[in-house]
Amino acid sequence: MKDYIKPLAWEGEELHLLDQRELPLVEKIFIAKSIEDGHFAIKEMVVRGAPLIGFTALWTMILWLSKNENPSMGDLEKSVEYLKTARPTAVNLEYELNRTFEMAKEFYDANNSLVGFVDKLTVFANEQMDKLHNDNQTMAKIAEGDLLKKVGDQKYNIMTICNTGYLACGPMGTALGVIAHLHENNKIKKAYPSETRPYLQGIRLTSYEMTKLGIPHDIVVEGSSSYLMKNNMVDAIYAGADRIAVNGDTANKIGTSTLSLVAKHYDVPFYIVAPLSSFDLDCESGSKIPIELRDQNEILFCKGQRLAPEGATAFNPSFDITDAENITGIICEKGLISPVTKENLLKVVNS
Numbered sequence: 001m002k003d004y005i006k007p008l009a010w011e012g013e014e015l016h017l018l019d020q021r022e023l024p025l026v027e028k029i030f031i032a033k034s035i036e037d038g039h040f041a042i043k044e045m046v047v048r049g050a051p052l053i054g055f056t057a058l059w060t061m062i063l064w065l066s067k068n069e070n071p072s073m074g075d076l077e078k079s080v081e082y083l084k085t086a087r088p089t090a091v092n093l094e095y096e097l098n099r100t101f102e103m104a105k106e107f108y109d110a111n112n113s114l115v116g117f118v119d120k121l122t123v124f125a126n127e128q129m130d131k132l133h134n135d136n137q138t139m140a141k142i143a144e145g146d147l148l149k150k151v152g153d154q155k156y157n158i159m160t161i162c163n164t165g166y167l168a169c170g171p172m173g174t175a176l177g178v179i180a181h182l183h184e185n186n187k188i189k190k191a192y193p194s195e196t197r198p199y200l201q202g203i204r205l206t207s208y209e210m211t212k213l214g215i216p217h218d219i220v221v222e223g224s225s226s227y228l229m230k231n232n233m234v235d236a237i238y239a240g241a242d243r244i245a246v247n248g249d250t251a252n253k254i255g256t257s258t259l260s261l262v263a264k265h266y267d268v269p270f271y272i273v274a275p276l277s278s279f280d281l282d283c284e285s286g287s288k289i290p291i292e293l294r295d296q297n298e299i300l301f302c303k304g305q306r307l308a309p310e311g312a313t314a315f316n317p318s319f320d321i322t323d324a325e326n327i328t329g330i331i332c333e334k335g336l337i338s339p340v341t342k343e344n345l346l347k348v349v350n351s
């Protein structure tokens with residue numbers, strides 16, 4: 001890919017993060033030198049997207065360990081719990097931090113100290129990022145095979161929401177990974193990334209990635225989904241996930257649920273593409289998923305310019321729940337879950 005800047009890189013004991021708040025106009029690196037910087041980067045969306053949030057937490061723990069050579073298990077636990085507070089909805093954050101804690105416990109039990117654990121965690125973090133790259137490729141191939149069966153052998157018009165590419169994952173991407181893979185195989189007629197109000201991940205980040213990849217696309221506003229589908233302009237929709245409950249209900253960027261309802265109405269296949277790190281098998285349904293409420297100023301202002309009248313207020317839930325019954329299929333690295341039921345989900349996830 002042309003001019004590819006990694007969204008996360010470990011450079012000389014510092015964490016270098018491509019500052020996604022500034023994209024697409026400015027490509028600036030945010031340098032995290034402490035656990036507080038890592039927490040800030042996740043909370044303030046220097047980095048965002050469920051898998052990348054998880055990886056940033058993992059690398060922030062590496063950063064912390066590299067500055068605290070011989071911490072106690074109690075101090076490590078405090079750091080893990082502190083990072084978990086950065087954002088609530090994407091389960092990948094807890095998933096990576098819980099794995100870190102379990103590995104640390106095992107290491108401590110075997111060595112009676114955490115000296116040297118940083119090296120083990122660094123190897124693990126690199127392996128997991130490589131694994132996600134392979135898993136994303138697997139998911140893209142599963143999606144391609146299913147689309148061929150459902151829609152036929154043709155070039156496709158695909159709609160998506162938010163940003164689910166390498167900026168959200170580190171390597172490759174989930175829903176946007178599917179679109180990139182189809183494009184590589186000359187199978188994309190046109191992609192429709194929705195602008196994704198209010199934070200504009202679609203117009204700023206997805207279009208940035210699509211432009212670099214040469215994917216033909218038109219940015220659309222969320223409200224155009226019914227127009228596009230009524231006029232047969234969409235063959236399938238792919239979205240990512242921040243947390244998938246065991247019954248298949250899925251939390252993703254606000255507007256995803258609306259998209260699924262319109263898709264159901266017009267009989268357009270609607271898919272969630274997400275790695276196993278986005279599944280929360282302890283969560284029985286979408287009603288139990290914590291939804292992040294973000295600052296009202298993300299709606300009231302645009303690039304520092306007030307849009308709403310003085311005194312007006314806004315309500316800004318950042319995610320919504322797409323009901324399992326409105327999802328044609330969930331694609332993970334283990335396969336396709338369709339129809340989306342608890343039984344089918346557990347069968348695929350545990351295979």
Ligand code: MRU
Pocket residue numbers: 048049050051090161162163164165168169173174175201239240241242252253318
């Ligand atoms: O608030 P964000 O930008 O972190 O929200 C991201 C999304 O909702 C993505 O669609 C989701 O994390 C999947 S990323 C592969």
